[in-house]
Amino acid sequence: MIAGLAPIAVVIGAFSPQNWIITPVAALALALMIVLDGLIAGRCEQWHLVVPADTEVGQKTQLDVHARFAGGRATRYEAALEFDPRLGQDGGASFELVPSANPSEFSGSHTVRPSRRGTAAITRAWLRWRGPLGLGARQEQKTLQDHEVRIWPDLSPVRSKELQTFLRDAQTGLIARRIRGEGTQFEALTEYEAGMDRRRIDWRASARHIQLYARENESERNNQIVFAFDCGQAMCEPVYGLPRIDRAVSAALTCAYVALKSGDKAALFGFAQRPQVMTPFVSDSRAFHRLQSAAAVLDYESTEPNFTLALATLTSKLQRRSLIVLFSDFTDPTAAELMVESMGRLVKKHLLLFVTIADSELETFIEHNPGDIATLARSVTADTLLQQRRIVLQRLRQMGVDVIEAPYNQIGYDLIDRYYTIKNSEAIG
Numbered sequence: 001m002i003a004g005l006a007p008i009a010v011v012i013g014a015f016s017p018q019n020w021i022i023t024p025v026a027a028l029a030l031a032l033m034i035v036l037d038g039l040i041a042g043r044c045e046q047w048h049l050v051v052p053a054d055t056e057v058g059q060k061t062q063l064d065v066h067a068r069f070a071g072g073r074a075t076r077y078e079a080a081l082e083f084d085p086r087l088g089q090d091g092g093a094s095f096e097l098v099p100s101a102n103p104s105e106f107s108g109s110h111t112v113r114p115s116r117r118g119t120a121a122i123t124r125a126w127l128r129w130r131g132p133l134g135l136g137a138r139q140e141q142k143t144l145q146d147h148e149v150r151i152w153p154d155l156s157p158v159r160s161k162e163l164q165t166f167l168r169d170a171q172t173g174l175i176a177r178r179i180r181g182e183g184t185q186f187e188a189l190t191e192y193e194a195g196m197d198r199r200r201i202d203w204r205a206s207a208r209h210i211q212l213y214a215r216e217n218e219s220e221r222n223n224q225i226v227f228a229f230d231c232g233q234a235m236c237e238p239v240y241g242l243p244r245i246d247r248a249v250s251a252a253l254t255c256a257y258v259a260l261k262s263g264d265k266a267a268l269f270g271f272a273q274r275p276q277v278m279t280p281f282v283s284d285s286r287a288f289h290r291l292q293s294a295a296a297v298l299d300y301e302s303t304e305p306n307f308t309l310a311l312a313t314l315t316s317k318l319q320r321r322s323l324i325v326l327f328s329d330f331t332d333p334t335a336a337e338l339m340v341e342s343m344g345r346l347v348k349k350h351l352l353l354f355v356t357i358a359d360s361e362l363e364t365f366i367e368h369n370p371g372d373i374a375t376l377a378r379s380v381t382a383d384t385l386l387q388q389r390r391i392v393l394q395r396l397r398q399m400g401v402d403v404i405e406a407p408y409n410q411i412g413y414d415l416i417d418r419y420y421t422i423k424n425s426e427a428i429g
Contacts, residue, residue, distance in 0.1 A: 030135075038136030042072015047127050047140070049081070051147055056154045057114050057246050061087070066107045067097060067127055074129040077106045084120035086151060088112040114151045115242060117249075117296050122147040153246065153295045157254040157412050167261050189213045223264040223428040224281060224320060225419075227252040230328035231272045231298055232305035234335075239408050244357055248327035249295045251355070251412035255325070258416050260285040262423065268294045271310035272301040278317060304335065307342040315346060323428045325353045325415070332385070336392045344399050351428055353402045353418060355411060356393075362386045
């Protein structure tokens with residue numbers, strides 16, 4: 001507004017030089033109005049920030065600011081925060097405060113979605129309130145020291161009603177008992193009834209009793225399951241807003257929870273250029289938090305993983321045959337060659353399940369209508385990469401490696417289904 005007075009000053013100086021003092025007086029009056037407007041806005045007695053101590057990656061998290069003002073006639077109250085980019089891509093947020101039940105108290109909130117695991121600090125906060133004329137404003141700033149948010153892996157699938165209902169109703173549910181009818185370990189003989197699998201008929205026992213008898217088998221428990229994570233460059237790339245490694249961690253923890261409820265043991269192993277984390281085997285669902293804490297430590301590394309060192313280290317730590325669930329990804333056959341070679345040695349002693357997230361971006365490129373040369377070239381390149389990817393996965397299947405390739409929101413359910421299939425076939429022990 002003061003700058004807008006400059007053309008008026010020029011006109012006054014040209015036509016009435018003796019009245020030039022009018023313009024600086026008007027500018028000074030405007031400056032005084034701004035100061036007075038800021039003073040009339042009142043003062044802030046107290047304000048503070050409320051943040052949760054813990055949250056989960058990808059889940060909505062609310063940051064609240066509360067303030068109490070003394071007197072004044074402010075018309076607009078605003079707050080701004082500066083925080084670690086793990087909490088939000090922009091690293092900051094601004095929002096308005098609204099009155100609460102008490103007329104002198106105002107509060108406001110901002111919702112963020114953490115994009116990476118770790119500890120995110122909120123470093124600074126600002127509070128601003130404007131005068132009734134909208135010309136002046138007062139502002140305070142705080143440098144925050146102890147406002148940190150621990151970002152854990154996403155466990156929303158574990159808490160889902162569908163999974164809890166499934167575990168409650170499943171045969172291997174909350175009550176530990178011996179389960180008959182599945183597996184290969186002999187438990188007892190029972191009279192054959194219509195509808196039973198004919199392959200379960202024990203012909204020798206039936207001949208002795210001159211009546212058909214069927215075998216009841218006990219489902220094996222106490223299997224060792226290792227969830228191994230590639231924390232290298234390919235797994236740190238985002239898929240629908242979150243790194244692939246975080247999608248994998250969420251699926252693995254969900255399956256680990258199911259495995260613990262089923263009477264098996266679970267452990268986590270993370271690696272990149274070197275092994276990062278190797279937890280002891282957990283055998284009780286009440287100790288599930290140990291797996292969650294270990295998964296939160298898995299770091300993001302922008303380097304290629306060393307599969308030879310990692311899988312050799314894992315093999316040396318396993319004393320018995322185990323199910324190893326390996327979460328990884330690759331961009332080309334050259335990068336996958338060492339992975340395939342290392343997995344070939346591992347599959348000789350253990351049962352290996354390879355889990356990878358389907359590359360929907362390549363499929364999108366292929367589906368584009370080739371309206372120009374650039375789009376056509378991109379589609380051809382994407383189709384070539386997708387074919388190479390299928391060749392690598394086919395090689396793994398031929399080696400005896402079980403493979404799951406599914407969208408990010410489906411791998412957890414597919415992994416649980418495959419786990420039960422493997423468990424019921426007694427292929428681990």
